[in-house]
Amino acid sequence: MSSPSPVFSVRRQAPQLIEPAVAQTPRELKHLSDIDGLWRFNTPIILFYKNNPSMKGKDPVIVIREALGRALVHYYPLAGRVREGPNKKLMVDCTGQGILFVEAEANITLEQLGDSIYPPCGFFDEFLYNVSASEGILNSPLLLFQVTRLACGGFIVAISFNHTMCDGPGIAQFLNAVAEIACGKQAPSILPIWNRELFNARDPPCKTINLRKYEDATHNSQNVGVTNSTNMSCKSFFFYPREFKALRNHLPPHLKNCTTRFELLTACLWKCRTAALGLKPDDLVLVSFPINSRGKLQNMHVPLGYYGNAFVLAAVSSMVNNLCDNPLGYVVGLVKEAKAQMSEEYAKSSVDRMVIQGPTMHTTFERMLNITLADNTHSGFDEVDFGWGKPVYGGIPWGQLGSSTYNRCNKNGMEGVLVPICLPSSVMERFQKELKIMTQRLTS
Template sequence: MSDMILLRLFVTRLTCGGFMLTLRLTHTMCDAPGLHLFPNAIAEMATGAHAPSILPVWERKPLFARDPPGITCAHHEYEDVIDHSDGSYASSNQSNMVQRFFYFGAKEMRKCHTLALKINPKQAVRISCIVNARGKHHDVHLPLGYYSNAFAFPAAVSMEELLRKNPLGYALDYLIVSDTTRAGFGDANFGWGQLVFAGPSKALDLISFYVQHKNNTEDGILVPICLPFSAMERFQQELERITLESKEDICNLRSTRITSMM
C-alpha cells in the first residue's frame, strides 16, 4: 500500500471545446457516494465558492466491527468465485475480453451472464448487488461529509440449472436491487454546461455498474459488461431472447420468497 498512488486526476481538453475529467483512486479510500463529493467540491470552487459546501469527514468509528469480531451469518459474497477449471471462462486471457454496453436491469443480467458463460448446471452461481449504508433507510448515522467506504454486497445464490430452466420471474425472486444511478456524479457543474457522461469508464471482469445516462432525449440506465468474446455473443443472443418473452412469463413470480441471510 505504501507504494501505491492513492489518487490520480487527469484533465483532457477536447477539440470541440469541452474536456474530460478522469479520476483513478485506490478503493480503500472511498466508495462512489464518497468519491462524488470530490468533483462536486472542485465544481463549486470553479464557479466562485471559497470552500466546499460539504466538508470532508473521516469518521470511521460507526463502522468498526464488534470486539471481538464474530461471524453471525453466512456470507456467500466472500466465497471463492466460480470454478472455471473446465475452461468455461478463461478469465486469465485478458486479450479475449470485450466490452459492450446495454440498457436493461439486474434480473436480466443475472440470467444472461449464467447462460453466456456455459456454467455446469449443477454448480451454484451468485449475483451481488451493492447496498449503500448511507441514508434514512439505515441506522448507521454517518455524517453528511463521510467519504470512506460504507457499503456491503450481499449475494443471491441459485443453482445454474434452476436459473437456466425457469422463467425470468424466478431470478427476480432472488433480487433486491440497490439503485446505484444516484451516486451524484452527473450533478457536478464546472461552469462549462451540462455533463454528457459521468460514471465508470468501463466494466471489470464479471462486474458491472448501473450508470445514469441520456440516450438522445430519453433518460435510461447504461450497463457496461465485460466478458470473453464467445460469451459476449451468447450474452447478446440471450438478452434478445429474454426481452422478447411475454409479459406473463416475465411477471411469473414464484410464491416462495428467498430471504437474505444478511
C-alpha cells in the same frame, strides 16, 4: 457498419502537485476503517463536457486546478499519503503533499470521439496520465486528475482515486465540492466528515449472521471453453425505458409494481450471463452487489458528509438450472431476498467476516461464475458541473470480468442506464442473444 476509430494526439504537460490552498492544514495520522482497508486499488472516473459559449474566455484547466486546491483545504486527508501500520492496518498521514494534476490538449472534437466516450472507452489511456502500477496505493498521491482541452472548446476530466479513501458516493461528494467552488462558492455545501470508526470490526470480530454465500464454494467444473478463453470482448448495453418495460412484462402481477429498476436489471443480467456461460446444471453461481449504508441503516448513524467506504456487499447464490429454467420473476425474488437481509447486524457481521478472512483473490474461473453488479446511477457523476454544464457522460470508463457498474446516461436525447459487460467473445455472442430475448417487448 461502425465508423472508424478517430485518429488524434494528446499533448500533456508535466504532472504537478496541487496542494491545499492554505499554507497549513492539520498534520496528523488518521486511521482508515476496516472496510477501507479491503479496497487497495485505484479506480478511474471519466467526465466529458461540451463547449459552452457562455464560458468563453475561461480555461477549464485553470478553473478546476484552482478549485481543487481550495477544496483540499476541507478534504486535506486526500492531500496526504496512505501508510501501513501494525497488522497491515492503513492510516492516512496528512502531509499536505498534494494530489497529481496533468494539463493536456487533444486535437479532436467531442463530436469526433462519438460513441467512444462510452465504456469501454478505448482512448482512456490518452485522457489519464499513466501512473505506473508499481506505485501501488501506499506512499503515493491519493488522487490523479487530467484535464484535457478539446479542439471544439469542450474538455475531458479523467480521475483516478485511491479506493481506500473513498467509495463512489464519497468521490462524487468531493467532485461536487470542487464543482461548487469552481462555480463561485467559498466552501462546499456539504462539509466532509471522517468518522471511519463506524466501519471497523467489533472486538473481537463476531459473525452472528450466516454469510456462507460469500464462501466461494464453486463446483470443480472443467468447462474448458470458458476457463481457457483469452479472447475477451467488452461491450456497453443501454437500457432505456422501453427495455425496462419489456423486462417488467416478464414479471407476474404481484411483482410488477414493487420491483425496482435495480432489482429488475440485476436479475436480468445475472440470468442472461449465466445462461450464456454454458455451465453445468449443478454449478453454483453467485451475484453480489454493494448496498450503500448512508441513510439506509439508521442505527449505523452514517453522517451527511461521510466520504469513506460505506457499503456492504449483499449476495445470493443459485444452482445454474434453477436460474436458467425458472422465469425472470423467480430471479427477481432471489435479488429481493438478498436485499431484505440488509440490517445493522448484517453490516457488522459482514465487516467482521472481511476482517477474519482478509482480502480474497479470485481465480479467473470464479470471476466467470460470480459477478458483482454495482449501482452508480445515484452517485451523481453525471451531474458534476464545473460551470460548463453537466457532462455528456460521467462514470466508470469500462467493465471488468466479474464486475460491472450501472451508470446513468443520456444518449441521443434518451435517458437510461448504461452497463459495460466483459466476457469471452464466444460467451458474449450468446449473452447478447439471451439479452435480446429477454428485452423483447411482450404484450402480456
